[in-house]
Amino acid sequence: MVRMLIGGELVEGTRGLDVVDPCTGGIFTQVPDADAADVERAVAAAKAAYPAWRDLTPAARGEILRAMAAKVTENAEELCALLVQETGRPMGLAQFEVLHLAVGYLNYYAGLEALPELIVEDDTRRVELHRKALGVVGAIVPWNAPVFIAANKIAPALAAGNTIVVKTAPTTPLTTLRLGELWADIVPAGVVNILSGGNDAGALLVAHEDVAKITFTGSTETGRKIMASAAPTLKRVTLELGGNDAAIILPDADVAAIAPAIFAFAFFNSGQVCAVIKRLYVHDSLYDAMCDAIAGLASSATVAPGSDAAAEFGPVQNKAQYEKVLHYLGEARAAGQIVAGGDVPEGAGYFVPLTVVRDVSDGAAIVDEEPFGPILPIIRYSDVDDVVARANASPFALGGSVWGSDTAAATKVAARLESGSVWVNQHCALDPQVPFPANKQSGFGVEGGVEGLYPYLALQTINVAKPVAAG
Structure with a gap:
């Protein structure tokens, strides 16, 4: 059984979740079905790991992201085979998702940082705008592009100095869980946690008071539920929802x-x-x-x-x-x-x-x-x-x-x-350098580009009064 990554440890969990082969309609394996204790452990691990990860330089965090991307490339054959098995898609499409999209987004965000901006400087004051990490990010990944979308959430969250708990889609958990196994020796314990499970695990993650932000890709109907569940703790939410292009x-x-x-x-x-x-x-x-x-x-x-x-x-x-x-x-x-x-x-x-x-x-x-x-x-x-x-x-x-x-x-x-x-004269031309925003009921927030880093950061102004000249 492929295992979950929680606090740097590979965990089988206490119960199993069936995975169905879409080409046959039959069950072909099981993965762990995260329960409330697993979610709690993952969030606690991410919270404990956050201060040290936040305090690393962007360059140091970038080195780890590049190592994560390299590990994906090294194991691409295995990962693509798993992706074909759980999605039923052709191998060429699996290779595009793993090697072009997932690796591309991990490498793009490696070392990317939001530098302070000078807002005002005159004789009386200097005002700077800073962007600072939020804390623990919860990421909920859909079934249609599980590896790419997981990478597209993990990469900017980590580059910004946050830690993360990822909840995979119930029907396509295998390849994303395998990423956790491959990264266990690369990423500091607790910085990345990957859970598999049903909707209950996702709901617990959204409502958790120690999660500062939720990033979700999926249906508009589920996005509305996430907004409602996030409201009591006023956590930040990025939603990339349905489309009718x-x-x-x-x-x-x-x-x-x-x-x-x-x-x-x-x-x-x-x-x-x-x-x-x-x-x-x-x-x-x-x-x-x-x-x-x-x-x-x-x-x-x-x-x-x-x-x-x-x-x-x-x-x-x-x-x-x-x-x-x-x-x-x-x-x-x-x-x-x-x-x-x-x-x-x-x-x-x-x-x-x-x-x-x-x-x-x-x-x-x-x-x-x-x-x-x-x-x-x-x-x-x-x-x-x-x-x-x-x-x-x-x-x-x-x-x-x-x-x-x-x-x-x-x-x-x-x-x-x-x-x-x-x-x-083209469509759906995704590129890690290019922002991908959503409007109307397709969601809000943005992924991709430098702009895709900003939702994982909190604004802070530092306003310094200058000494008044004597006399």
């Missing part, structure tokens, strides 16, 4: 040139990413051609277990999400015309074919809501002002994109979107 195809776009990229950004990880394309708005003049192109790509794609070398796309990761996707397939049939996919294969596992729906309109559940699975609605529009308004009408505002041959014109349209991130 719109992509707008302008009338001057080259369908043949951009269709493969549109397809890739819509069905990445079988649509199980908060910031992939969820609504595709296409101008009347290009509508039929784009629908045909995307449908053709989807129909020829291979959906199979990640262990299959031919696999291009894997299954929906867990039964609960699979059932939601099946619901949205029914909604798609009622609201529009399915031109690719739609027929769920018989047999074991949570496999759903890549599905494309045309002749569908705003107001349909498949357009207005987030399926979080491999279903793409393609919506017709004729007026740019109207489509911008429709894209902005969603309560979600995580990401969006605009596609066209005239880049300057496309950029002007992009600037009118309300989402936290807007891309032109």
Whole structure:
């Protein structure tokens, strides 16, 4: 059994949690199911480790973060195999998450620091703005990108001088727990603690009075619950929640040139990413051609277990999400015309074919809501002002994109979107140097870039009066 990391020790816990293979629907292993005592021990260990970690120089903390990244790289083959097993995704996608995203974010934040800023200096005073560590951070990680998102929370929290308790997703705990085992001899005891378990463990972490901040990635519904639970202790909260990203195809776009990229950004990880394309708005003049192109790509794609070398796309990761996707397939049939996919294969596992729906309109559940699975609605529009308004009408505002041959014109349209991130002729282009904010009901706070360090720091002004000259 893969073990939890608590206070520098590897712990099996007192009870087990089943882990299901999404390719078969069967249990293939167990991990520890953290109880209240485990959460308490982890928070206490992080609290005890905090002063010494805070007092290290940013450079010293950065050396440890780089060592953590190196350990991930050294063990990438094992980690990627575990990730394929628990998510069902193809190996190439697992390698991208582990080696590009997780390692990239760990290395980016290594040694990064927020330097003091001089606000005022005159004959009477000198005022500086400082940013100081908060204490213990609680991080709750989702099932769709467990290694990347864990690293994207651990790295800035540690770089800022905080310690951390990570709670893995119940359905994809293996690879993140294995990170804890690999890091046990690198990170000072208590600085990083990694727990596996169900929702109860996460709730205890959120409510704990010794946790100064919660960072959560997941559904908007759960984000609301976290805000409510964090309120009694007034702890800081960063929420990166659901998205319903719109992509707008302008009338001057080259369908043949951009269709493969549109397809890739819509069905990445079988649509199980908060910031992939969820609504595709296409101008009347290009509508039929784009629908045909995307449908053709989807129909020829291979959906199979990640262990299959031919696999291009894997299954929906867990039964609960699979059932939601099946619901949205029914909604798609009622609201529009399915031109690719739609027929769920018989047999074991949570496999759903890549599905494309045309002749569908705003107001349909498949357009207005987030399926979080491999279903793409393609919506017709004729007026740019109207489509911008429709894209902005969603309560979600995580990401969006605009596609066209005239880049300057496309950029002007992009600037009118309300989402936290807007891309032109690309989508979901994640980069550790680039902030990734969330607006509206997609959450608040920011991850990525130097700005992603600031939510892990408290502001302090130091206002020094200068001596008054004698006489």
